[in-house]
Amino acid sequence: MSTDPGQGAAFQSSHVESIRRCAQHVRLWLGATGLGYSGAAREAFVRAHPVLFGRAYEVTLRGYDRWRARRAVADTVDGFVRYIAGRHERWISVNRLIEGLAPCLIGTANQQPCWITPNLGAGAQTRLRAA
Secondary structure, three states: OOOOOOHHHHHHHHHHHHHHHHHHHHHHHHHHHHOOOOOOHHHHHHHHOHHHHOOOOHHHHHHHHHHHHOOOOOOOOOHEEEEEEHHHHHHHHHOOOOOOHHHHHOOOOOOOOOOOOOHHHHHHHHHOOOO
């Protein structure tokens, strides 16, 4: 254990920043898809991010429910963000992103943005054009 008093503050600051970036990603994704936060939206978010959650998305969703029950956390965007923030931060770190949006929100020449999914794609695009 470190005796450096600034180390705890640095960790806290880093943790808060991780949660902020994760919350930004989730909220932008919800806005782009036109979905309000719900169990269906949470499942769609997890399905839209197999790099973060794997293809067995049910495991993540069950883990979230157990985590919430153990900690008496309400099922809200903020609660979900707190649950996935560590995983999200590791993903950001591996991709060497310091600032800015999660790359999946923008898409690439080879990959559509994460908010365009087979089940949500056309509706999300229509809602974005209308906005």
